Amino acid sequence: MKRPPMLMHVKIRGEGRGFGLWLPLFLVLPLALALFIILSPLILIAILVFWPSGWRKRGLHIFGAAFEVFNSMRGLKVDVQSGHHCIYISAV
Amino acid sequence: MAENKKKVLEMLAQNKISTDEAYRLLSALESEGGAAEDTSKAGTAAKMKSKYLRVCIVPGSEHEHGGKADRVNVRVPMTLIRSGMKFTSLLPPEARDKVTGALHEKGIDFDMRNLKPEDMDEFLEALSDLEVDVVSSDGEAIKVFVE
Numbered sequence: 666m667k668r669p670p671m672l673m674h675v676k677i678r679g680e681g682r683g684f685g686l687w688l689p690l691f692l693v694l695p696l697a698l699a700l701f702i703i704l705s706p707l708i709l710i711a712i713l714v715f716w717p718s719g720w721r722k723r724g725l726h727i728f729g730a731a732f733e734v735f736n737s738m739r740g741l742k743v744d745v746q747s748g749h750h751c752i753y754i755s756a757v
Numbered sequence: 758m759a760e761n762k763k764k765v766l767e768m769l770a771q772n773k774i775s776t777d778e779a780y781r782l783l784s785a786l787e788s789e790g791g792a793a794e795d796t797s798k799a800g801t802a803a804k805m806k807s808k809y810l811r812v813c814i815v816p817g818s819e820h821e822h823g824g825k826a827d828r829v830n831v832r833v834p835m836t837l838i839r840s841g842m843k844f845t846s847l848l849p850p851e852a853r854d855k856v857t858g859a860l861h862e863k864g865i866d867f868d869m870r871n872l873k874p875e876d877m878d879e880f881l882e883a884l885s886d887l888e889v890d891v892v893s894s895d896g897e898a899i900k901v902f903v904e
Binding site for chain 2 (some may be wrong): 733741
């Protein structure tokens with residue numbers, strides 16, 4: 666079982682100024698679940714509308730794949746420096 | 758392995774060896790088979806242990822002193838690559854045809870419709886042996902490897 670990332674550290678530095686953020690990713694899943702429950706009537710309507718076109722199955726697969734990608738992000742690190750510019754993204 | 762066991766049993770049937778000797782020979786054959794299996798399992802496990810794809814660009818010493826050198830250090834989990842590749846199966850058929858057509862125009866004969874999950878697993882397993890190490894004349898080093 667893959668453990669989802671808990672935090673994401675984003676650091677962007679430009680010419681003389683920059684900022685860093687710690688994003689609490691552990692809050693994303695409960696928020697997404699709450700949003701899913703709130704929007705469930707709309708999702709149900711969308712499923713019924715797209716039923717004949719075949720997009721219903723694809724839409725559900727996209728949700729599943731996006732969830733899997735999110736869960737696999739732990740350990741991702743991107744650190745790019747170019748001159749005085751710097752972008753750093755890390756999921757822990 | 759099965760043939761060797763058969764030979765031992767045949768020798769026992771022909772009274773060329775005793776039951777004790779046959780037992781010892783069969784035990785030895787089984788332990789040999791187990792050892793070979795363990796070795797292959799260890800190899801597969803080592804490949805499966807590859808967790809990250811690393812891309813590093815380290816500037817040469819000439820650029821280093823200026824402090825304006827480009828530097829890249831990327832670590833992508835293999836599980837993320839595996840999950841991301843699943844998105845290819847979600848592409849609409851029209852988009853897949855367009856991608857295949859564009860690749861064909863560039864001289865790459867690759868059909869995305871033939872890409873199966875088993876192929877992806879094989880590709881990722883093969884990726885664990887990948888190692889690219891390029892050093893330019895000014896000392897800039899580019900490394901792509903799996904760890």
